[in-house]
Amino acid sequence: MRIGVLGAGGFIGSNMVEFLLDQGEHEVVGVDIAYDKIAHLLDRPGFTFTLANVHRDVARTDEIIRDVDVVIDLVAYANPSVYVTAPLEVFRVNFMANLEVVESCIRHGRRLIQYSTAEVYGKPQEGQERYSEDESDLVYGPVHKQRWIYACGKQLLERVIHAHGMAGELDYTIIRPFNFVGPRADYLVPAGTRGGPRVFAHFMSALISGGPMFLVNGGQARRSFTHIADANEALDVVLKDQRTRGQAYNIGNPGNDISIADLAVQMKEIYAELTGETPQNELQVVTGDEFYGEGYEDNGRVVPDISKLGALGWKPTRDLTTTLRDAMQFYLEHPEEAQSPDLVQRRQELANAPAGPEQVPAGR
Ligand code: UGA
Numbered sequence: 001m002r003i004g005v006l007g008a009g010g011f012i013g014s015n016m017v018e019f020l021l022d023q024g025e026h027e028v029v030g031v032d033i034a035y036d037k038i039a040h041l042l043d044r045p046g047f048t049f050t051l052a053n054v055h056r057d058v059a060r061t062d063e064i065i066r067d068v069d070v071v072i073d074l075v076a077y078a079n080p081s082v083y084v085t086a087p088l089e090v091f092r093v094n095f096m097a098n099l100e101v102v103e104s105c106i107r108h109g110r111r112l113i114q115y116s117t118a119e120v121y122g123k124p125q126e127g128q129e130r131y132s133e134d135e136s137d138l139v140y141g142p143v144h145k146q147r148w149i150y151a152c153g154k155q156l157l158e159r160v161i162h163a164h165g166m167a168g169e170l171d172y173t174i175i176r177p178f179n180f181v182g183p184r185a186d187y188l189v190p191a192g193t194r195g196g197p198r199v200f201a202h203f204m205s206a207l208i209s210g211g212p213m214f215l216v217n218g219g220q221a222r223r224s225f226t227h228i229a230d231a232n233e234a235l236d237v238v239l240k241d242q243r244t245r246g247q248a249y250n251i252g253n254p255g256n257d258i259s260i261a262d263l264a265v266q267m268k269e270i271y272a273e274l275t276g277e278t279p280q281n282e283l284q285v286v287t288g289d290e291f292y293g294e295g296y297e298d299n300g301r302v303v304p305d306i307s308k309l310g311a312l313g314w315k316p317t318r319d320l321t322t323t324l325r326d327a328m329q330f331y332l333e334h335p336e337e338a339q340s341p342d343l344v345q346r347r348q349e350l351a352n353a354p355a356g357p358e359q360v361p362a363g364r
Helices: 011-022 036-041 058-066 080-085 087-108 148-166 199-209 228-240 260-275 288-292 320-333 343-352
Strands: 002-006 027-032 047-051 070-073 111-115 172-177 213-216 222-224 247-251 257-259 283-286
Touching: 002 011, 002 058, 011 027, 011 036, 011 228, 027 058, 058 087, 070 087, 080 087, 080 148, 080 288, 087 111, 087 148, 111 148, 111 228, 148 172, 172 228, 199 213, 199 260, 199 320, 213 260, 213 288, 222 260, 228 247, 257 260, 260 320, 283 288
Parallel strands: 002 027, 002 070, 027 047, 070 111, 111 172, 172 247, 213 283
Antiparallel strands: 222 257
């Protein structure tokens, strides 16, 4: 299969491209605004990469979509701190840019696998135990809590995709990821940083730097962390099983459900086991506004119902300790991967650059 991966340079994309190339049966065409996380893959046979901004280089992206069999769209900001500080940028990239991708897939009759988010479900309702793809309601907070622009934009994108599917114009599958963790997850930040990456990278940064581990609103929120290798295996089913067409799937691991406060403790224990040093990090409780700025509201979270993709033969097999340990070990062994990119700035630089997409030569 010739697979176009839009957003190939991010955390999920870098692991996905490696997984697809390792299978030895696909040609992969990657596009992104940065390639730090896939520098080790640029020389691999079967992989070509274009440095381009999907939103700006629409014509180039359209050509890439025309020339592949399947498009996997990962283009998005996924860090809540960006939803709070740059909501319009989130709308432009996560909705507008992706809408162009949808339209291009329709024009060229290409299959689209759209990565959405667990966050489309919004706030769990009283008594709700699981999020089910085809039954759960999607419930958001007030407009002045701008964090919700992300979930709302993703939800609208899903609805547009579904409507095109109903009209017989688009062959699609929607994936809702639940807190994937693995090598190259986000990026590390200096001690005491607030906002920035997601919780795994924050806690890992604190463990390495010795800074505080911040527990937003006491760390009572829960998440079901999912090993990136389990997520890749789920994608494999979606790619190959025709029954996934026109459907949405949760990809998560209900067995790895944990509160953020307990996650901090567990990561401390694993860090001690991996390094032989007992971490002394202080666990510091902060409010959402203190950590992210005004306009944050936690999106709660209950565990995913994964029986729908389970019925097609997929099952996550990595427990929480393995999931965390593999990702933590990567950062301990690859400190050079610990850059802290400002992706908003990078997108703006590319948007202001006079030329079209840059081609990245193999091996750079
Ligand atoms: C984010 C995205 O918004 C989702 O779309 C995506 O599905 C998800 O990441 C993911 O990784 O799959 P969220 O889970 O809220 O959603 O992202 P995190 O920033 O990792 O936050 C998880 C929880 O930890 C939140 O309750 C947050 O307030 C808390 N947190 C975060 C801390 O307590 N301390 C920190 O240092 C960082």
